[in-house]
Amino acid sequence: MKTQAAQVITPEDLLQHWQGHRALTRRVIEIFPEKDFFEFSIGGMRPFSKLADELLAIAAPAMKGIVNREVQPYNEEGREKLIFKAQYLQKWDEATAEINKYWQQLSIEDFNETFNLFGQYEFPIIQNILYFIDNEVHHRGQAYVYLRALGIEPPFFWER
């Protein structure tokens, strides 16, 4: 076992940080009008439903892969096709529970071990997890612009 260097955040706090972001993203999904969630876009970008597909294809499947050290390709297309916002919210909640479950199986040493996520991203697990969070914040930032362009006030960014 490698010596653990002094570090700055506990696994529990990092999970809470991520799930706080996920709770905010869920509110953003909720606030979208049904039709616009699937159709509205700016500048040829994906509608927010497609971005949510990506977030769902990463979060729980990635955590499962990490915990089991099982390299599976990224698979957005092979997932069940969702056609109602309510289905997204349900999948979101299922992913929340799965993430919590897998997280409990991570040891403190795991975070600094390298894993080849989706057979493509060979980085320390902590960096993979920070990437999931950043990617979600990034895409949700896009969704805020979509909402504003639709004349809808997004939730406060600091509400988690």
Add this chain to the structure above:
Amino acid sequence: MKTQAAQVITPEDLLQHWQGHRALTRRVIEIFPEKDFFEFSIGGMRPFSKLADELLAIAAPAMKGIVNREVQPYNEEGREKLIFKAQYLQKWDEATAEINKYWQQLSIEDFNETFNLFGQYEFPIIQNILYFIDNEVHHRGQAYVYLRALGIEPPFFWER
């Protein structure tokens, strides 16, 4: 001194993570057409120059406040008014060096101490720092939509 619980990222890696994001945001500033940087907006949101004002008013001033445990109010309006993109890039680089300098003055214990940032946000310092990063990623996500709406391809999100 409190017992240090097992944690998952070193100060050095967190700084590198933040500065990687800041390098990407700098590229986004660079790629904006001069006029659009100051004027383009969607849905009544701030142009990217105003978002960059916010990011500059947070990053280095916040780190200075944290390191000196000196509570100063948030001050975006009181800063030098920048009217060219080149000035933003210069201030960005100055902030990069300041952040690095202040970061070296943080001890490992500091991250879990509470600080009343800008006299408004009383949280553990690690949470304040994660907030700076998230807020930057969020606003940069907005800028990506502005660029796409302008027909400009943004830099790859994973380039840091």
